[in-house]
Amino acid sequence: MKTKYREFKISEITPEMEGKEVKIAGWVHSVRRVGKIAFLVLRDYTGLIQVTFRVPKDASDEEKERMKELVKKVTQIPLESVVAVKGVVRRDPRAPRGVEIAGKEIEILNEAKSPLPLDVSGKVDAHIDTRLSNRPIDLRRPESQAVLRLVSIATKAIRSYLYTLDFTEVFTPKIIASGTEGGAQMVPVFYFGKNAFLAQSPQLYKELLTSSLEYVFEIAPAWRHEESDTPYHLAEFISVDIEMAFADYEDVMKVLENVVKNVRDAFVREGSKWLEVLNYQPPEVNLPIPRISYKEAWEILKAEGIEIEPGEDFGTPELRKLSEVLEKEGKTSGGFYFIVEWPADARPFYTKRGRKEEIGGKEIYLSESFDLNWKHLEISSGSTRIHKRAELEEEMKARGLNPQSFEWYLKWFDYGMPPHAGWGMGLQRLMVPLTGIPNVRLAASFPRDMKRLVP
Amino acid sequence: MKTKYREFKISEITPEMEGKEVKIAGWVHSVRRVGKIAFLVLRDYTGLIQVTFRVPKDASDEEKERMKELVKKVTQIPLESVVAVKGVVRRDPRAPRGVEIAGKEIEILNEAKSPLPLDVSGKVDAHIDTRLSNRPIDLRRPESQAVLRLVSIATKAIRSYLYTLDFTEVFTPKIIASGTEGGAQMVPVFYFGKNAFLAQSPQLYKELLTSSLEYVFEIAPAWRHEESDTPYHLAEFISVDIEMAFADYEDVMKVLENVVKNVRDAFVREGSKWLEVLNYQPPEVNLPIPRISYKEAWEILKAEGIEIEPGEDFGTPELRKLSEVLEKEGKTSGGFYFIVEWPADARPFYTKRGRKEEIGGKEIYLSESFDLNWKHLEISSGSTRIHKRAELEEEMKARGLNPQSFEWYLKWFDYGMPPHAGWGMGLQRLMVPLTGIPNVRLAASFPRDMKRLVP
Numbered sequence: 001m002k003t004k005y006r007e008f009k010i011s012e013i014t015p016e017m018e019g020k021e022v023k024i025a026g027w028v029h030s031v032r033r034v035g036k037i038a039f040l041v042l043r044d045y046t047g048l049i050q051v052t053f054r055v056p057k058d059a060s061d062e063e064k065e066r067m068k069e070l071v072k073k074v075t076q077i078p079l080e081s082v083v084a085v086k087g088v089v090r091r092d093p094r095a096p097r098g099v100e101i102a103g104k105e106i107e108i109l110n111e112a113k114s115p116l117p118l119d120v121s122g123k124v125d126a127h128i129d130t131r132l133s134n135r136p137i138d139l140r141r142p143e144s145q146a147v148l149r150l151v152s153i154a155t156k157a158i159r160s161y162l163y164t165l166d167f168t169e170v171f172t173p174k175i176i177a178s179g180t181e182g183g184a185q186m187v188p189v190f191y192f193g194k195n196a197f198l199a200q201s202p203q204l205y206k207e208l209l210t211s212s213l214e215y216v217f218e219i220a221p222a223w224r225h226e227e228s229d230t231p232y233h234l235a236e237f238i239s240v241d242i243e244m245a246f247a248d249y250e251d252v253m254k255v256l257e258n259v260v261k262n263v264r265d266a267f268v269r270e271g272s273k274w275l276e277v278l279n280y281q282p283p284e285v286n287l288p289i290p291r292i293s294y295k296e297a298w299e300i301l302k303a304e305g306i307e308i309e310p311g312e313d314f315g316t317p318e319l320r321k322l323s324e325v326l327e328k329e330g331k332t333s334g335g336f337y338f339i340v341e342w343p344a345d346a347r348p349f350y351t352k353r354g355r356k357e358e359i360g361g362k363e364i365y366l367s368e369s370f371d372l373n374w375k376h377l378e379i380s381s382g383s384t385r386i387h388k389r390a391e392l393e394e395e396m397k398a399r400g401l402n403p404q405s406f407e408w409y410l411k412w413f414d415y416g417m418p419p420h421a422g423w424g425m426g427l428q429r430l431m432v433p434l435t436g437i438p439n440v441r442l443a444a445s446f447p448r449d450m451k452r453l454v455p
Numbered sequence: 456m457k458t459k460y461r462e463f464k465i466s467e468i469t470p471e472m473e474g475k476e477v478k479i480a481g482w483v484h485s486v487r488r489v490g491k492i493a494f495l496v497l498r499d500y501t502g503l504i505q506v507t508f509r510v511p512k513d514a515s516d517e518e519k520e521r522m523k524e525l526v527k528k529v530t531q532i533p534l535e536s537v538v539a540v541k542g543v544v545r546r547d548p549r550a551p552r553g554v555e556i557a558g559k560e561i562e563i564l565n566e567a568k569s570p571l572p573l574d575v576s577g578k579v580d581a582h583i584d585t586r587l588s589n590r591p592i593d594l595r596r597p598e599s600q601a602v603l604r605l606v607s608i609a610t611k612a613i614r615s616y617l618y619t620l621d622f623t624e625v626f627t628p629k630i631i632a633s634g635t636e637g638g639a640q641m642v643p644v645f646y647f648g649k650n651a652f653l654a655q656s657p658q659l660y661k662e663l664l665t666s667s668l669e670y671v672f673e674i675a676p677a678w679r680h681e682e683s684d685t686p687y688h689l690a691e692f693i694s695v696d697i698e699m700a701f702a703d704y705e706d707v708m709k710v711l712e713n714v715v716k717n718v719r720d721a722f723v724r725e726g727s728k729w730l731e732v733l734n735y736q737p738p739e740v741n742l743p744i745p746r747i748s749y750k751e752a753w754e755i756l757k758a759e760g761i762e763i764e765p766g767e768d769f770g771t772p773e774l775r776k777l778s779e780v781l782e783k784e785g786k787t788s789g790g791f792y793f794i795v796e797w798p799a800d801a802r803p804f805y806t807k808r809g810r811k812e813e814i815g816g817k818e819i820y821l822s823e824s825f826d827l828n829w830k831h832l833e834i835s836s837g838s839t840r841i842h843k844r845a846e847l848e849e850e851m852k853a854r855g856l857n858p859q860s861f862e863w864y865l866k867w868f869d870y871g872m873p874p875h876a877g878w879g880m881g882l883q884r885l886m887v888p889l890t891g892i893p894n895v896r897l898a899a900s901f902p903r904d905m906k907r908l909v910p
Contacts, residue, residue: 001620003709005701005874027871045669080871082842084701108841112871136867139667148668152624156614164457171693173901174676175627175642177908187630188645189653192680192690192905200643205901208910212594213603214500216505220675221629225647232621235647238626246460246480246539255456357717387537387565408909412591416482416535416567419460444626446660450647453632454863 001130005084005109006011011046015098018087022101024049025084025109027140028077029121029337038074042104045145050095053086053103070106080112080120080137128439135446135455141409146274147442150267150435153274155219155428157266158259165225165255167242170204174198174221178405187225187235201424203350204409207385210420211412214245219427228451231439232377236448243422248384249352249368252421253291253338257373257379259425260336261285264434280436283334290331291338294366295359296443300325302360310360312341319376327375333431336379340370347394352384372425374433382423389413460539466501470553472544477556479504480539484534484576493529495558497540500600505550506540508558524585525561535567535592536573575702583894590901590910601729602897604696605890607723608672608729609882612721613695613714617868620710622697627660629653629676631859641677642690653678656879658805659864662840663699665875669700676695684905686894687832689883691903698877703839704807704823707876708793710745711827711835714880715791716740719889735891738789745786746793749821750814755780757815766798766816774831782830791834792887792896794826804850808841827880829888837878844868 002008006025013022027187028045033039038053053074055067077083086102117124118134122141131138138144159169175191176199185200200203202218209216222239240259244252264285267275277279292300301308304321308314314322326332344353344367354366368384386392389410393403403410431443446455462481466476481499488494491787493508508523508529532538542556573581573589577596586593593599630699642653654660656733657673664671676742677694678838682833695714699707719740722730730736747755756763759776762771769777781787799808799822824838839849844865848858858865883898901910 001706003699003702003706005703025873026741027873043669055632080870082873092761104676109874110868113869116870136666137870139664141881145667147627151626155624156618159611159614163611169610170603170900171606171676173691173899173903175678175691175903175908176734191908192641192643194908196908208591209594209900211591221626223630230689236630244458247458248460251456251458264488281532316847413565414568415535415564415571415592418480418482418537425813444628445625446631448628453630453646453649453651 009046010044010049015091018091018190022088028081033075038071051101051103065162070188078112078114082110142277146277153271154263157263161262167217169215170216172202187223210245217242238427240425245418246419247421259291282434286333289333289336293341310362311364335374340372341366350385380425384421387417387419464501465499465504470546472531473546473809475544483536488530493526506556506558506768515837533569537565539624559731565618601732604729608726611715612718620673623668627657640845642678665700672697693882695880700875702876737889741788744788744791758762760895766819778830790829793825796821797824805840835880842872
């Protein structure tokens with residue numbers, strides 16, 4: 001689209017446009033002078049182009065003087081200044097895309113100070129803290145930008161796939177009266193003089209919506225006061241959530257693995273430019289992604305000399321070991337695997353209880369639940385949900401939650417809640433396997449964690 | 456997709472499937488008995504179907520007895536209970552879609568209590584407060600559900616259009632250190648022991664992103680402690696935001712009017728079923744949507760006997776009168792019109808100041824800004840933004856804001872902020888003209904306002 005300051009984006013300039021006068025705009029990526037010629041490399045988000053300013057031989061003295069001044073002016077523009085350029089397209093077989101611009105006029109739209117607080121050429125490596133503190137210009141670095149471009153491709157691919165299954169996009173409330181799982185991780189809000197919280201997840205609301213809209217999804221922020229400063233936790237993250245009426249955990253696992261595959265395939269199809277910038281090839285995701293039960297996982301760990309208390313959750317060291325074994329045995333799909341049928345007591349109250357089983361000499365109630373992991377990292381978690389009020393109340397009590405404070409949610413189970421199932425997935429977490437980033441913060445525009453409230 | 460509890464959605468059952476045994480599931484919409492036959496109307500989100508249970512003439516005594524019991528059982532199921540049905544598809548020319556199901560088995564998945572707190576058939580009109588307090592089952596009413604289905608179609612259409620212009624979807628932080636415009640409408644958050652706020656808009660962050668990603672959009676919640684209890688205000692609303700580098704207010708107005716047109720056209724194309732339920736036809740949106748300047752608007756009002764202090768904002772009564780006049784003169788597009796070039800002092804600090812003009816005998820600084828209205832309702836607001844630090848600081852001071860508390864934002868204007876422009880639009884507000892709802896709350900799944908924190 002042609003806008004006030006430019007007629008073309010840089011990538012739209014092609015050799016076929018030779019001789020055409022164009023107006024482009026962007027950042028001064030580099031500038032140098034060789035004799036009487038100024039070479040300016042202009043950058044916009046689509047690419048780079050060289051603009052050459054030279055004093056013409058066959059022109060009036062006046063024009064020669066003007067261009068001489070211009071060459072001088074161009075040479076003095078600080079890097080990262082914003083400029084608009086008028087010039088003529090010229091074929092140049094030596095140029096990266098076969099074209100350059102013969103510059104005629106330049107307007108400095110915003111002059112940059114120097115030095116910059118962060119090198120944006122990407123040549124100088126910077127610590128992640130420095131990068132995040134200087135995020136607005138860090139995002140001019142191709143590899144920083146690439147990740148956010150891929151995040152955008154991811155949300156597009158997720159939605160496209162869910163639309164094919166007739167899901168409805170919903171927006172559930174983020175200011176809520178009581179927490180999904182309670183606990184110290186809730187972020188308090190002062191709401192019209194009342195104490196409230198920020199939603200840790202759309203869990204209870206998306207469940208309620210299955211009793212009318214049936215298939216719902218949401219991609220929205222969620223909040224946890226994460227006290228652990230790890231590369232995989234954000235205090236504000238983007239949660240991808242689905243919930244389906246008349247489905248169980250096996251049904252929604254199928255949706256989930258297709259979502260992951262669709263994102264991966266969209267990256268290869270639409271995001272190859274950005275993957276190249278990152279020099280990363282996401283793993284191929286063949287379906288079905290292998291499932292192993294909690295019991296099998298527990299036994300593999302035991303055989304490896306790691307004995308977990310039966311019924312307890314696995315930590316990162318356990319998942320590292322487990323995924324190593326699974327990868328060796330070819331029981332992952334590009335590093336992805338499901339652990340299914342978790343011990344019921346280790347899962348949230350709304351998780352459907354399953355059969356009893358003996359694990360490590362203990363009788364354990366299982367549940368219709370799963371985690372999707374990639375290597376040691378939990379990407380998504382889901383389950384069949386309880387749809388009977390009495391069962392819900394029992395599970396709440398067993399976890400020290402007071403059913404009365406959930407009455408606003410429980411009462412609808414009296415009026416036709418369907419069986420349902422769903423999952424939640426951390427969008428930034430999914431970017432770890434699919435973009436190769438070492439830290440989920442790099443998949444957030446301006447990450448929020450324990451220490452970071454600005455920019 | 457076939458799931459645990461059903462093989463087909465109701466709308467997928469066609470006369471061509473005659474004789475096929477199917478498993479379907481849904482809610483008991485109505486049930487009656489005529490002689491020895493039970494007629495159950497089953498509902499899922501795709502439609503209704505009649506399931507007939509009758510005692511067969513040519514069957515074993517055992518089977519006859521079983522079906523007799525079944526007929527009795529079916530007749531006693533409370534309305535809105537959730538059931539799964541097995542039966543055989545039968546052509547029935549008298550049935551609405553030409554098919555019914557000869558029921559063979561029924562499983563009650565969740566029995567509903569009666570009476571229901573709200574009639575869901577839609578036959579009994581309920582007050583909006585009652586509806587919102589019973590939102591999980593209110594959304595089973597076709598006209599309630601229709602609005603949320605159309606909201607989902609709207610977000611899809613908005614994104615589709617913006618993708619064609621190469622916009623990147625972003626997620627900006629919702630917990631922020633200082634407000635965009637300050638003021639009493641900020642919702643306080645207690646963030647890791649620090650005082651912070653919920654974002655009223657992604658304004659400052661989306662601006663910063665234009666210096667790298669250039670074209671960005673976001674569809675996300677935003678919060679305002681709205682003390683005014685009107686049909687058009689929510690404390691938590693969905694804000695559709697775009698921001699474009701190298702563009703001015705005229706460029707982004709073009710994007711905005713195309714967004715509105717695309718949503719309207721998508722409703723007619725993909726949402727006709729839901730529009731029929733609402734018995735509403737959205738107005739045709741022909742482009743360009745007419746623009747009138749603040750000065751012209753001011754003069755029209757004066758001619759109508761309404762004299763506003765020159766430079767002041769218009770209120771709802773003024774917009775009602777103004778839009779009446781414009782509609783009479785054919786100067787709206789289906790009720791939509793832009794008011795452009797607002798007095799600079801009446802706009803937020805980041806708005807680009809324009810030329811001086813005489814209005815009502817006063818010299819007034821205008822700005823490169825606009826509102827998109829529909830009749831008396833403001834749908835969207837936008838402008839060219841200031842991209843020079845010194846100008847921003849001046850405008851802040853003029854509004855009693857302290858530039859130091861915006862240093863985290865201002866400092867990036869030293870390092871190559873491009874000229875940029877954008878707008879924000881209330882998604883639920885847009886639904887007023889396009890779905891005919893009288894209250895924006897009806898376009899939220901679980902609205903949040905002064906009084907409403909649950910459900």
